[in-house]
Amino acid sequence: MDRRDFLKNSASAALTGAAMTIPGIGAIGAQKPGEEEKIPSDGIAHRLKYNKNGKIKIVQFTDTHYVSGDPDSERALKTVMQTLDAEMPDFVIHTGDIVFGKPAGQSAKEILQPLVDRRIPFAVAMGNHDSDFDLSRTEMFKVLRSIPGNVNTVDDDGISGCSNDIITISGSKGVDRILYLFDSGNRAEVGGVSGWGYVHQDQVAWYKNHSREFTKANGGKPVPSVAFFHIPVPEYNEALRDPSKVLMGNIGEEPCSPSVNSGLYLAMREMGDVQAIVTGHDHNDDFVMKWRDFFFIYGRFSGCDTVYNDLKPNGARVFEFKEGDDGFRTWVRLYGGKIEQDLYLYPGMKNLTSPRE
Numbered sequence: 001m002d003r004r005d006f007l008k009n010s011a012s013a014a015l016t017g018a019a020m021t022i023p024g025i026g027a028i029g030a031q032k033p034g035e036e037e038k039i040p041s042d043g044i045a046h047r048l049k050y051n052k053n054g055k056i057k058i059v060q061f062t063d064t065h066y067v068s069g070d071p072d073s074e075r076a077l078k079t080v081m082q083t084l085d086a087e088m089p090d091f092v093i094h095t096g097d098i099v100f101g102k103p104a105g106q107s108a109k110e111i112l113q114p115l116v117d118r119r120i121p122f123a124v125a126m127g128n129h130d131s132d133f134d135l136s137r138t139e140m141f142k143v144l145r146s147i148p149g150n151v152n153t154v155d156d157d158g159i160s161g162c163s164n165d166i167i168t169i170s171g172s173k174g175v176d177r178i179l180y181l182f183d184s185g186n187r188a189e190v191g192g193v194s195g196w197g198y199v200h201q202d203q204v205a206w207y208k209n210h211s212r213e214f215t216k217a218n219g220g221k222p223v224p225s226v227a228f229f230h231i232p233v234p235e236y237n238e239a240l241r242d243p244s245k246v247l248m249g250n251i252g253e254e255p256c257s258p259s260v261n262s263g264l265y266l267a268m269r270e271m272g273d274v275q276a277i278v279t280g281h282d283h284n285d286d287f288v289m290k291w292r293d294f295f296f297i298y299g300r301f302s303g304c305d306t307v308y309n310d311l312k313p314n315g316a317r318v319f320e321f322k323e324g325d326d327g328f329r330t331w332v333r334l335y336g337g338k339i340e341q342d343l344y345l346y347p348g349m350k351n352l353t354s355p356r357e
């Protein structure tokens with residue numbers, strides 16, 4: 001049993017706290033019959049538009065590890081509420097490990113209820129632990145999709161995983177930026193392969209197909225894109241070992257990436273559109289790392305004490321995109337309000353402390 005499994009089992013055994021009362025929980029989750037069959041014909045899950053100032057703000061929560069009724073989860077819920085009230089984002093992406101115990105469906109509804117209350121649309125990229133409890137991955141995804149404001153779609157082409165989705169951001173001249181979400185799975189399931197889950201080769205092909213179409217529609221120019229998923233790719237480790245990388249933020253543990261490389265990073269470099277990968281999974285890491293003109297980014301652990309976490313306090317990462325700008329801003333907002341790693345990232349930048357503007 002590794003550290004994570006030990007922690008998981010410990011947390012599961014400790015779910016004896018008094019239930020927290022979350023107003024409105026009973027009222028959500030009413031999925032319309034047949035709704036899960038609706039699939040956007042062009043594969044786009046959601047179309048975001050820049051606001052009147054030409055900007056859009058997205059909050060990334062990750063690893064909330066929420067357990068309904070467990071007092072150790074209380075601050076995770078407070079963090080979600082506090083972050084939303086401070087940042088007032090246009091959209092939220094949760095990069096997985098949303099829950100950490102039974103009942104998984106109810107736990108997911110409770111930790112995402114602050115989004116429902118504030119009418120903020122959101123998408124999820126499922127984490128390994130989201131299918132570790134009383135619901136299968138497909139069942140959990142169905143619950144997540146039933147929560148008002150969720151924009152994830154049911155995969156229409158039979159590729160691996162659940163939460164593979166595309167979100168576009170458009171301005172006055174059409175699609176200006178793309179966000180790709182992937183399901184990086186739970187554990188490797190192929191015979192002869194062990195370790196953490198990964199983005200499978202059929203998902204990589206799915207991404208490349210869509211990327212090619214977007215580039216074609218953009219007159220042959222790749223559309224600046226950012227990818228969100230749970231488990232970091234092996235290049236996080238390779239980049240960390242390379243003295244040429246530039247890094248800001250906390251490195252509290254070795255990235256727990258898969259034992260195999262399924263070629264996602266290579267595909268992104270071949271297509272030339274994705275500028276940054278954003279993950280969760282490793283609770284003690286929250287850094288931004290530039291390596292070979294690409295950004296490897298961790299979210300800030302948003303959970304509480306149901307699982308290991310040495311970065312105190314918890315928090316969330318924020319992204320701000322601007323119309324017509326191939327760069328973007330990102331920062332970490334900590335529980336309590338402090339902001340760290342306020343960065344402006346753009347192609348060709350030399351280090352992480354010299355913003356272009």
Ligand SMILES: [Fe+2]
Pocket residue numbers: 063065097127129281282283
């Ligand atoms: Fe986690």
